[in-house]
Amino acid sequence: PACPRSFSSQTPTLDAYVCSRVLRPQRLGVMPCWSCALQSTPRNDRTFPKALPKPGGPSTLALGSGAHSGLPTPGRPFTVLGIETSCDDTAVAVVRSDGTVLGEAIARQDAIHERWGGVVPGLARAAHEAAVEDMVQLALERAFGPSATPDDVDVVAATVGPGMEICLRVGAASGRRLALQHGKPFVGVHHLEAHCLLARAPAIMRPDASPALPAATPDSGGVGAAAAVAFPFLALVVSGGHCLLLRVRGVGAFEVVGGTLDDALGEAYDKAARQLGLPLGGGGGPAVEALARKGDGSKRPLPVPMLGKPGYDFSFSGLKNAFKLAHAAVRLERGLSLAPSAPQSPSQGDATGLFSEEDKKEMEEHHIRGYRLDGAAGAEREVPLPEQDKADLAASFQNAAIAHLEDRVGRAMVACDEEEEEGFGRTLVVVGGVAANQEVGRRLRELCARGGRRLPKSAKDREALANVRAWTLEVPCPAMCTDNGIMIAWTAVERIALGCSDDPNEVWVKPQWPIGELLLEANRSCIS
Numbered sequence: 026p027a028c029p030r031s032f033s034s035q036t037p038t039l040d041a042y043v044c045s046r047v048l049r050p051q052r053l054g055v056m057p058c059w060s061c062a063l064q065s066t067p068r069n070d071r072t073f074p075k076a077l078p079k080p081g082g083p084s085t086l087a088l089g090s091g092a093h094s095g096l097p098t099p100g101r102p103f104t105v106l107g108i109e110t111s112c113d114d115t116a117v118a119v120v121r122s123d124g125t126v127l128g129e130a131i132a133r134q135d136a137i138h139e140r141w142g143g144v145v146p147g148l149a150r151a152a153h154e155a156a157v158e159d160m161v162q163l164a165l166e167r168a169f170g171p172s173a174t175p176d177d178v179d180v181v182a183a184t185v186g187p188g189m190e191i192c193l194r195v196g197a198a199s200g201r202r203l204a205l206q207h208g209k210p211f212v213g214v215h216h217l218e219a220h221c222l223l224a225r226a227p228a229i230m231r232p233d234a235s236p237a238l239p240a241a242t243p244d245s246g247g248v249g250a251a252a253a254v255a256f257p258f259l260a261l262v263v264s265g266g267h268c269l270l271l272r273v274r275g276v277g278a279f280e281v282v283g284g285t286l287d288d289a290l291g292e293a294y295d296k297a298a299r300q301l302g303l304p305l306g307g308g309g310g311p312a313v314e315a316l317a318r319k320g321d322g323s324k325r326p327l328p329v330p331m332l333g334k335p336g337y338d339f340s341f342s343g344l345k346n347a348f349k350l351a352h353a354a355v356r357l358e359r360g361l362s363l364a365p366s367a368p369q370s371p372s373q374g375d376a377t378g379l380f381s382e383e384d385k386k387e388m389e390e391h392h393i394r395g396y397r398l399d400g401a402a403g404a405e406r407e408v409p410l411p412e413q414d415k416a417d418l419a420a421s422f423q424n425a426a427i428a429h430l431e432d433r434v435g436r437a438m439v440a441c442d443e444e445e446e447e448g449f450g451r452t453l454v455v456v457g458g459v460a461a462n463q464e465v466g467r468r469l470r471e472l473c474a475r476g477g478r479r480l481p482k483s484a485k486d487r488e489a490l491a492n493v494r495a496w497t498l499e500v501p502c503p504a505m506c507t508d509n510g511i512m513i514a515w516t517a518v519e520r521i522a523l524g525c526s527d528d529p530n531e532v533w534v535k536p537q538w539p540i541g542e543l544l545l546e547a548n549r550s551c552i553s
Contacts, residue, residue: 111188438477
């Protein structure tokens with residue numbers, strides 16, 4: 026079959042890689058990427074893709090070109106209003122160009138979706154529409170005072186993809202309208218790029234450092250010495266909808282090193298939480314993490330997916346199935362009946378008439394499961410397991426899931442050390458909702474201290490480990506790991522510093538937007 030990953034051969038200097046097997050069934054060109062080429066190579070001959078054509082990094086960005094809706098006054102601090110509505114929270118923030126957060130407002134939707142056990146797109150859209158104007162005004166007032174208006178900011182930015190289309194439209198339309206009405210530059214932001222670039226915000230990642238305004242120079246990637254994390258770096262995006270390993274070489278310059286072959290880690294956490302009958306109002310991940318602290322993962326060990334296998338991709342479907350079987354086995358041991366049948370999906374009927382056909386289609390496209398359409402959450406309905414059994418199962422699941430991350434990320438880190446070009450930063454940035462998990466952070470911090478190597482099992486291993494150069498781990502604070510308006514505004518700061526803005530009359534939402542297309546599309550006009 027044709028290689029599912031490819032890049033546009035029409036623009037060989039850009040080399041924006043996309044994995045459609047993970048992200049969407051569309052080919053951008055005919056040249057196979059290294060990841061897929063390696064999968065057809067004998068195991069002993071597989072190497073990290075050192076010979077990947079390097080994308081035109083920050084040095085190819087020409088300041089002043091591609092400013093389709095203007096730029097703030099050069100040489101002066103500027104402020105950005107960022108709007109995020111890609112999923113279930115309406116988040117708005119005002120951020121200054123040195124990374125200082127001037128004002129933030131978020132309307133949470135946990136209570137709206139909890140009874141369904143998952144995000145319902147139609148309800149999320151309605152909540153966004155009801156809240157977005159109030160959140161914009163609240164963020165402005167917190168930044169500039171009670172008489173604040175959109176005229177007080179210099180730039181407006183909004184998430185335009187990827188995400189739930191009907192939700193994206195709300196924030197994007199609001200941002201475009203504000204930019205046009207008040208004559209402000211507009212920046213359309215890629216949701217995943219925003220997560221990754223937030224790690225560079227100096228006032229957020231280095232709050233104790235003295236603020237410094239960004240120096241807009243091409244070689245520095247636009248923000249210069251003020252950035253908390255320098256390009257290039259390795260980024261792990263782990264959330265409810267994404268699991269990606271990326272090499273980030275500049276603003277808009279991303280290489281997909283690995284992605285999930287099936288499910289995202291956050292989705293797997295949600296499924297485990299539903300299986301255990303845990304409350305999902307604050308997300309399945311935090312619920313499983315809290316319960317796992319009370320358990321012993323060694324009592325019910327689960328297999329680690331793809332342990333030691335070549336490559337850098339992830340897979341969680343096998344772990345989910347193993348957890349389901351382990352849960353059933355414990356119930357049988359305790360003399361309890363098996364859990365009730367799996368919750369319905371949108372295609373299995375709607376007992377309430379609440380969901381429109383558009384809602385159901387959106388749910389199917391985003392693989393939203395785990396709720397019953399009669400309004401009852403799909404959780405344990407019969408006699409529940411003893412609390413300690415549930416805690417042990419939660420601990421086993423979390424241990425296997427994190428061990429899988431350690432294995433795949435560690436392989437990529439070692440490959441970077443051995444085969445990456447000179448000057449590649451030994452920095453791992455972990456972002457997304459799952460990055461807020463304290464156990465994930467602790468284990469990955471230890472992995473970075475070992476330079477991506479496995480735990481030593483002998484004196485020889487310990488001796489070899491002593492000569493390994495450690496990596497630096499960067500993780501935003503827990504509040505910044507989940508979706509927020511701050512990351513949208515900061516990404517706009519990065520792009521504005523490089524002289525890029527978008528025409529609000531020509532920006533459309535992109536619910537499916539592979540991050541490898543950023544350099545190819547979003548920043549094409551900024552390439553010299």
